[in-house]
Structures are given as C-alpha cells and as structure tokens.
Amino acid sequence: MYLIGLIEDDLQLRKTMENYISLQQDLSLVFSCNRIEKWISIRQDAGIVPDCILLDIGLPGISGLDAISIISSYYPGVKILVISGIEDPLVAWQAMMNGANGFLLKPFRLAEMQKQLEILKSGGTVLEPETMTGLIQTARNRFNNQDSLERFQEFGLTQREVQVAELLVAGSSYKEISTILNVSYTTVNEHVKNMYKKVKVNSKMAFINRVSIMKS
Amino acid sequence: MYLIGLIEDDLQLRKTMENYISLQQDLSLVFSCNRIEKWISIRQDAGIVPDCILLDIGLPGISGLDAISIISSYYPGVKILVISGIEDPLVAWQAMMNGANGFLLKPFRLAEMQKQLEILKSGGTVLEPETMTGLIQTARNRFNNQDSLERFQEFGLTQREVQVAELLVAGSSYKEISTILNVSYTTVNEHVKNMYKKVKVNSKMAFINRVSIMKS
C-alpha cells in the first residue's frame, strides 16, 4: 500500500485526483489540502506520514518550489511528485534541485500519474521527455560555469539592472545601492520596479527566489 | 526515415543491433564501426550525416565521453544515444553534460532502444528511471546546499523560530506567517526579533545571507 498526500488548489482537479486514488487498490490518500501553508499548520497533528506527496507548484502564497525544500527538510524520505502548469525548464530544474522526485506537466492523464507513482515507489525518477530535455539543457548551462551576469540576463535585465540586482541580492538597501552606483535613491527604485516587471514578481524575496536559487 | 550511425566494439552486439535496425521500416543504418577513431577517419567521405548515433562509451582508445564532445562539435544537430555497461551515475552525468541525448544501460532490450530513438526523434530525452535518479542526485550534489532545518538549528533557533524562519525565507510576510501559524502579527515580529539576535543580524536580507549558504 502506497500512502499519498495531495496539495492542489484547483478544487475540481483535486476531487478528480482524490477519486482516482481512492479507486486504486494499492494507493491510499492520507491527506488532501489546497495550500502548503495548510499542510505546515496541520502536519504536527496529522500523525501519518505519506510515502509520496503530489504537489502543485502553481499555488497562491508560498511558492511550491520552496514548499519542496520545506517538505523534504521535515521528511527526507517522502517522495515529491510535482504537478505544474508551467512549462519553463527553469522551474522544473529548480523543483528537481530542491528535492522533487518527479515532474508532471498539466494537463496530464491519471494513468500517467499512476505510472510515475509506480516508478517513484521503486526508487526511480521519471520526467516527461520534453521536460527532461529542458532539464538537461539547463544543467549544461549551469555546469558550464555560467556567471551571475548571464543568469540575470536570461531574464532580459539590462546591464544597469543587473548591477542593481546583484547589489540587491547581496543585501544592500536602495540607499546603499544609490551611493555605490552614484545615482539617486529614486533611480534605484526605478530600476527595481522595472526588474520586477521583467521577472514578474512584486517583492524582493520573490525576486531572489526566482532569480538566484542556484548558485553554481 | 531516421538515419542511424552505430559505434560499438562488441561485435556480436553490433551485429544484433544492425540486424534489428535493418528490420525497422522507419530506421536506416548509415554507418557501423567499432571505434570512434574509425568514424573520425571515415566521416569525411561518408557523406551522409546520421540523425542519431548510438555510441558505446566502454570503448578502447578514445574515451566515449570525449567522443561525445567530439561528435557534437562536428555535428551539433546529431542526437547521441549512449550505450554503456557502467552503472556509475557519474558516468551518466558526464555523458549527458558532454552532450548526450539519452543513456541506455547494458543489457537492454532492443524494443527499449527503439522507444528511446522515437523520443529522441521528436526532440525529447529519456533515461531509465534508475539512471535518472542517479543523475538528479549527482546534479544536486554539485549544485545544492544542505537542508534548511539543520542550517537553522545550527544557530540555536527554537522549533517555532525555525518555522518562522522557513516561511520568512520562503517569502511570506509577517502578516501571512501570522495567519499560517495562527498567531498574532506581533508574535511573529517577536520571533523575528529573537532570531535576528541569535544569528546577529538586523535585517531580513542579512538573515538570509547568513543562513542560506554556498554561493562559491
């Protein structure tokens, strides 16, 4: 019997998955919730530790990518099968590096999900061929000692923005950055605004987590 | 029609593979030799560039790993499916990083080989589940850092503080953390104050840079 936990915010999909899992002889659902925060707050009392958690990383609130680290730090043995609607290779890479054991791209077939669960159970790892290609490519890029400049530039940041980004990630305040780069405070603010738009975030933390998770 | 090249020193296996390939409607063998040096010397005259090369990396002479780099520098578009008797994850890792597009562990079934060829053809990448696990693990070792829980506890944070720290580093605001942990905003603020004192910092960024390591 394989114990499954489910974290998925799409109610319909969750119900479908719950239903499918309950119909399988060798699978058993031990919890099901819509957000990682929920799981963090209930895990103490929950008692039963699942063998595998199906985790949607397109959740509101805490990024699913961080959720992976959190889950595997609590339960190193738990397998994490990531479900994502995002096709970005970088996301898959970060998920796997954070400790995921598999990656399913939405929409997927339930039979495909079960196949992956089977393989996870036996200690293997499966990714869909396209995901795999992106992952290997990303690994190659990083392995070949790409520096931070290029990494930031992947997101289309300009030279100046990269400078600001580096200082920001290093922990400098706007004021400090303005002194270092010899521009005004508002200019720094301006660059930050533009950077955030480009990488589609709206806070420093989100920016950091998005842009500098892995340092090669 | 998918054009295949074969480099394999085990004569018996090569003959078996040649035979199998010739029987497939959609595959066509354009060359077959026992060593990479052979291919280097004949490729000029050969004329026909294959779509995919099946390459044994347990060859005498030039290491198959180097062969991968050599081949892909000559023909960047050619897919390379590595065949290996060695189960070392490091070998698979190096092969993939050098530019291989797939990895088959000996002994393998010819149907499995064909399945992989199909996927390579469409731009995907497949690895056997066990190989994949080893590969991801190797990647993690190379890029990743130790897990968060231990890291936080090294600084003498209490259980509750570790929870707050994780959420904070994950990008949650005090307000969000207070909702998740079901305590008041001021309590979160309180924990943060204590955390900062313990690790001797006075800002979130400094905290992150202190506890999340490894940027060499």
Next chain:
DNA sequence: AGCTTTTTCCCTTAAACTAGGGATAAGGCT
C-alpha cells in the same frame, strides 16, 4: 526625423519591516 530603449530624476502613498519598551503564562531545572 521619428521611434524605442536605457538611464536618469522627482513626488506620493501604502505596505512591510525593524526595534525599543513592557507583559503574561506554561514548563523545566535547581
């Protein structure tokens, strides 16, 4: 000559964070 991108600057408001003060209650240790 007109358009886009990059860089610079300003004002303003709201939200989030930092840090000082003080307080209560449960549990452990001496």
Next chain:
DNA sequence: AGCCTTATCCCTAGTTTAAGGGAAAAAGCT
C-alpha cells in the same frame, strides 16, 4: 520558591520597500 526558556500578546516610532504617477536626456535603429 526562584530562575530561565519558550511562546504568546500589545503599543509605538522609525526605516525600508513597492508601485503609481510623470519627465527628460542620450544612444541606436529605420
């Protein structure tokens, strides 16, 4: 019983970030 740790809560004041508005010079491209 007294002390320490952990965890909870409140108030307040100052700092830092985030995001909206608008503006202008320089470089490059068509």
